[in-house]
Amino acid sequence: MKIAERIFILFMGVFAAVIIKECSKLPIGSEYTIGPGFLPRFIAYAMLLISIMLLVKSFNKNKTDGKGKPFIVKAGFMRLISFFILLLLAVVSVDFVGMFIPLGIFMILIFKFVERYSWLSSVKVSVVSVIVFYFIFKVWLGVPIPGFSF
Amino acid sequence: MESLQGLAIGFKEIFSMYNMLVIFAGSMIGTVVGALPGLGPSAGIALMLPLTFSMPVNSALCLLVGVYMGTMYGGRITSILINTPGDAPAIMTAIDGYPLMIQGKGGLALGISAFSSFAGGFFGLLVLVFGAPVVTRIAVNFGPHEYFMLMVMGLCTISLLAGKSILKAIFMSLFGFLIGMIGSDYVSGFVRFAFTPELIEGVDFVAIIIGLYGIGEVLINIEKSVRLDLGKPAFKIKEFIPTKKDIAATSMPTLRGSVIGTLIGILPGAGGTIATFLSYAVEKKISKHPEKFGNGALEGVAAPEGANNASVPGALIPLVTLGIPGSGGTAIMLGALIMYGLRPGPLLMVESGNIVWAMIAGLIIANIMLLFSNILLIPVFINIIRLVQKYLSPIVAALCVLGAYSLNYGLFNVWVILVFGIIGYFMKKLQYPSGPLILSVVLAPLTENYFRQSLMISHGNYGAFFARPVSLGIFIVIVGAVAASIISKLMKKSKKQALAK
Amino acid sequence: MKKTIMVLLIVSLFILAVGCSKENQAPEQPKTTFPERPLEFVACYAPGGGHDVMLRTMAKILADEGIVDTAINVVNKPGGSGAVGMGYVNGHAGDGHYLMATTSSFITTPLNSDIGINYKDFTPIARLGIDPELVLVNSKSGYQTLDDILKSDKPINVGGTGQGTIEHLVTVRLSKLSGKKLNFIPYQGDGEVIAALMGNQIDMTITNPNTAYDYIKSGDFRALAISTTERIDLMADVPTFRELGYDITLSLFRGVAAPKDIPEEAKAYYVDIIKKMVETETWKKDYLEKNMITPGYLEGEEYAKYLDEMNQIYEETLRELGIIK
Numbered sequence: 021m022k023i024a025e026r027i028f029i030l031f032m033g034v035f036a037a038v039i040i041k042e043c044s045k046l047p048i049g050s051e052y053t054i055g056p057g058f059l060p061r062f063i064a065y066a067m068l069l070i071s072i073m074l075l076v077k078s079f080n081k082n083k084t085d086g087k088g089k090p091f092i093v094k095a096g097f098m099r100l101i102s103f104f105i106l107l108l109l110a111v112v113s114v115d116f117v118g119m120f121i122p123l124g125i126f127m128i129l130i131f132k133f134v135e136r137y138s139w140l141s142s143v144k145v146s147v148v149s150v151i152v153f154y155f156i157f158k159v160w161l162g163v164p165i166p167g168f169s170f
Numbered sequence: 171m172e173s174l175q176g177l178a179i180g181f182k183e184i185f186s187m188y189n190m191l192v193i194f195a196g197s198m199i200g201t202v203v204g205a206l207p208g209l210g211p212s213a214g215i216a217l218m219l220p221l222t223f224s225m226p227v228n229s230a231l232c233l234l235v236g237v238y239m240g241t242m243y244g245g246r247i248t249s250i251l252i253n254t255p256g257d258a259p260a261i262m263t264a265i266d267g268y269p270l271m272i273q274g275k276g277g278l279a280l281g282i283s284a285f286s287s288f289a290g291g292f293f294g295l296l297v298l299v300f301g302a303p304v305v306t307r308i309a310v311n312f313g314p315h316e317y318f319m320l321m322v323m324g325l326c327t328i329s330l331l332a333g334k335s336i337l338k339a340i341f342m343s344l345f346g347f348l349i350g351m352i353g354s355d356y357v358s359g360f361v362r363f364a365f366t367p368e369l370i371e372g373v374d375f376v377a378i379i380i381g382l383y384g385i386g387e388v389l390i391n392i393e394k395s396v397r398l399d400l401g402k403p404a405f406k407i408k409e410f411i412p413t414k415k416d417i418a419a420t421s422m423p424t425l426r427g428s429v430i431g432t433l434i435g436i437l438p439g440a441g442g443t444i445a446t447f448l449s450y451a452v453e454k455k456i457s458k459h460p461e462k463f464g465n466g467a468l469e470g471v472a473a474p475e476g477a478n479n480a481s482v483p484g485a486l487i488p489l490v491t492l493g494i495p496g497s498g499g500t501a502i503m504l505g506a507l508i509m510y511g512l513r514p515g516p517l518l519m520v521e522s523g524n525i526v527w528a529m530i531a532g533l534i535i536a537n538i539m540l541l542f543s544n545i546l547l548i549p550v551f552i553n554i555i556r557l558v559q560k561y562l563s564p565i566v567a568a569l570c571v572l573g574a575y576s577l578n579y580g581l582f583n584v585w586v587i588l589v590f591g592i593i594g595y596f597m598k599k600l601q602y603p604s605g606p607l608i609l610s611v612v613l614a615p616l617t618e619n620y621f622r623q624s625l626m627i628s629h630g631n632y633g634a635f636f637a638r639p640v641s642l643g644i645f646i647v648i649v650g651a652v653a654a655s656i657i658s659k660l661m662k663k664s665k666k667q668a669l670a671k
Numbered sequence: 672m673k674k675t676i677m678v679l680l681i682v683s684l685f686i687l688a689v690g691c692s693k694e695n696q697a698p699e700q701p702k703t704t705f706p707e708r709p710l711e712f713v714a715c716y717a718p719g720g721g722h723d724v725m726l727r728t729m730a731k732i733l734a735d736e737g738i739v740d741t742a743i744n745v746v747n748k749p750g751g752s753g754a755v756g757m758g759y760v761n762g763h764a765g766d767g768h769y770l771m772a773t774t775s776s777f778i779t780t781p782l783n784s785d786i787g788i789n790y791k792d793f794t795p796i797a798r799l800g801i802d803p804e805l806v807l808v809n810s811k812s813g814y815q816t817l818d819d820i821l822k823s824d825k826p827i828n829v830g831g832t833g834q835g836t837i838e839h840l841v842t843v844r845l846s847k848l849s850g851k852k853l854n855f856i857p858y859q860g861d862g863e864v865i866a867a868l869m870g871n872q873i874d875m876t877i878t879n880p881n882t883a884y885d886y887i888k889s890g891d892f893r894a895l896a897i898s899t900t901e902r903i904d905l906m907a908d909v910p911t912f913r914e915l916g917y918d919i920t921l922s923l924f925r926g927v928a929a930p931k932d933i934p935e936e937a938k939a940y941y942v943d944i945i946k947k948m949v950e951t952e953t954w955k956k957d958y959l960e961k962n963m964i965t966p967g968y969l970e971g972e973e974y975a976k977y978l979d980e981m982n983q984i985y986e987e988t989l990r991e992l993g994i995i996k
Contacts, residue, residue, distance in 0.1 A: 310870035354783070357857045359834030364751075367758060369751070371752060579747060580749070
């Protein structure tokens with residue numbers, strides 16, 4: 021639990037540091053008021069400060085919450101990571117095959133291999149969902165979503 | 171009196187079977203569009219526009235106001251059903267609505283919120299009909315100083331959404347502030363932190379909401395293999411028609427929410443968002459059982475919904491009196507009015523008063539129809555979710571991707587929801603509150619800009635914030651509220667100590 | 672084992688699908704006749720925006736009047752104040768089937784941010800019209816002429832839409848030419864500026880005729896000067912800056928551009944159809960009059976020269992203001 025929290029805080033701290041660096045291009049003041057660089061700089065420093073405080077706290081806090089309790093169990097992690105990677109793959113392939121086919125394949129794979137349903141119900145639910153989405157978004161609302169334009 | 175005459179003319183103009191059907195269709199379409207994540211009033215109206223060109227002007231406007239009103243009712247549906255608010259004002263509804271859904275009382279939450287939406291909408295319409303000229307005169311005299319104070323008031327509600335650790339809440343709202351500042355800054359002319367060209371226009375907060383709540387929730391459910399268990403599809407009226415007791419318990423919160431929504435929600439920009447946050451905060455403060463909030467308090471669903479819908483007709487006031495849109499949805503309405511050959515502006519009421527009154531009459535009818543259609547639709551929505559409850563996570567993820575794409579017709583927002591999905595997942599697991607983050611994203615640019623505009627107008631004089639009566643008044647309210655909450659906390663502490671002795 | 676095979680099968684399906692669609696997109700061989708497939712008009716803003724309205728009106732007139740018999744698709748590539756659309760069109764360099772709407776963001780976005788391309792990376796086709804700038808005051812204020820404001824002792828707050836915009840540039844020029852300090856307050860969008868002037872939050876504003884017209888007609892606001900070279904028909908009683916002794920002729924422009932390095936044939940084709948289009952009655956009625964745009968047709972090279980000029984003015988002013996280095 022604590023390691024995950026530290027990673028999260030570090031990530032946020034790095035974000036604040038990047039913003040501080042970018043702020044050097046922006047003036048702090050202007051004629052009558054604060055410039056575009058003032059508030060982001062001030063806030064990014066405050067955020068960096070709090071991230072350090074939170075980090076320190078995560079080291080010396082009492083054992084009350086989460087100590088010993090793992091952030092994530094292995095099975096959960098596998099489910100999570102395969103879900104996310106498949107979703108990423110689906111989004112990446114949108115540029116080549118449109119949106120509906122990858123999303124459909126994504127759903128089938130999750131149903132089958134992550135949620136462990138039978139092939140039949142996986143395919144059935146995915147195909148019906150994709151068709152419903154297709155009709156709502158593309159046919160009915162006319163949103164120019166890539167894929168199946170006929 | 172004049173208003174009533176106008177309204178009578180308006181009703182006469184639109185009263186036909188065809189128009190009633192059009193309003194009904196519009197409100198149903200609006201409900202569904204509003205329920206889809208990523209699609210709100212602007213998208214709904216924009217997508218319906220081409221359909222209206224072959225219609226008479228009155229019918230076309232009926233369709234559009236039906237859709238507009240409908241999206242406001244629809245926004246709460248995904249908040250409650252799948253914990254994915256479609257817009258910033260709907261976030262508050264999710265906080266208590268989704269826990270109710272998990273407890274199997276989703277139908278009740280939808281029913282209560284439909285009543286609150288109706289009541290809020292009714293309140294807002296009263297103001298639109300009778301108070302439009304007065305409101306316009308007041309609103310026009312609101313300058314950046316007053317708006318800045320209002321934004322500060324909105325930001326103060328962060329402390330109420332903080333959860334256990336105030337430090338974490340501040341951390342998240344600082345993060346939100348930085349996110350909100352990304353993009354081109356019209357006050358200074360600089361472009362800030364645009365790491366890719368798409369960021370020049372900033373990060374769309376609706377995409378952030380979809381990521382944090384929608385994708386974040388899905389990731390948690392996938393990891394833990396959580397599946398909703400709501401039983402088999404069924405049609406029990408008892409489930410979704412609130413009992414007398416429930417209505418009695420939520421009538422005062424709804425009323426308070428409606429008043430707050432009418433007062434604050436009609437201000438342009440983030441009025442609706444601030445109103446929902448404030449009304450939730452008020453209910454939590456004065457409630458006898460504040461610990462229930464966040465775990466399925468009916469008041470926590472009723473008050474923000476009342477506030478949200480009360481702000482809807484209010485946003486139309488500057489549009490009909492001055493031709494100035496007060497929100498994204500009304501901006502598209504403005505475009506529609508121009509396409510129908512009307513010229514929105516100070517002369518709109520003089521030159522085409524009948525059409526404006528017809529539009530207002532359409533809103534009133536739409537509000538009534540929406541109450542009934544939304545109650546009738548509850549079993550449909552609940553049963554759709556029941557039908558796919560075992561399969562929900564990937565379907566919601568796919569819906570979020572489609573919704574994010576529809577925001578700006580591009581993949582950029584899909585990447586945004588994926589990034590914020592991961593952030594949301596960590597925030598949920600590590601108990602970092604998401605309310606302060608979103609509120610800051612929405613309010614940060616407005617707060618900063620109003621602050622700078624104020625100082626520019628008063629040539630760098632900070633005293634102007636306290637020299638203008640309205641801005642001073644809001645400041646006193648803020649100080650008073652903060653002082654009151656500190657005192658009440660101290661009192662509770664000393665009482666506890668006294669008891670301990 | 673069975674599962675592994677299934678996974679492999681599905682992955683290969685993915686790859687196959689990707690591969691197939693790639694093949695379809697293979698570049699076509701250049702032929703002699705232009706256009707050889709439907710034209711694509713690219714709006715750099717969302718549906719309903721200025722770009723979108725102009726291109727859709729153009730597409731409709733070009734088809735209805737029989738000027739073009741090829742199909743025309745209007746696509747929206749919104750994002751990044753035009754940067755996304757510009758990047759998209761630039762990605763089709765050398766292909767004449769793309770035509771992009773251009774407004775001032777065509778020049779300002781590349782200046783303000785580091786997007787790697789600028790107006791020189793496109794082939795200017797024509798300027799179709801201009802949106803002049805007006806000086807507007809509240810009728811309840813005492814100001815009757817431009818000089819009333821510029822000679823008043825009081826500090827003057829001027830409202831406009833954002834720093835570095837054409838409204839800001841006009842204010843800066845006016846301040847420089849008259850020697851009166853004008854305090855520019857940036858607002859977001861015309862609506863906010865109008866509301867601020869209504870409520871006397873600001874003393875004057877610089878805005879377009881389209882925004883101002885109704886308020887002038889209703890007697891709420893008074894127009895004191897316009898940035899065209901000659902008075903316009905719509906507001907014949909409003910003097911130009913030049914008449915009043917201030918040499919300011921800055922306007923927003925609306926035009927079209929194609930990707931760079933397109934064949935001469937394609938360029939000639941566009942110039943020809945657009946020239947025909949601007950001469951039609953429907954163009955005047957459905958676009959210029961409806962959107963209150965002042966005609967200002969410039970062709971090819973002239974338009975390119977105009978863009979150079981605008982770029983120079985913007986760059987100089989933005990540098991003076993410290994917005995760019």
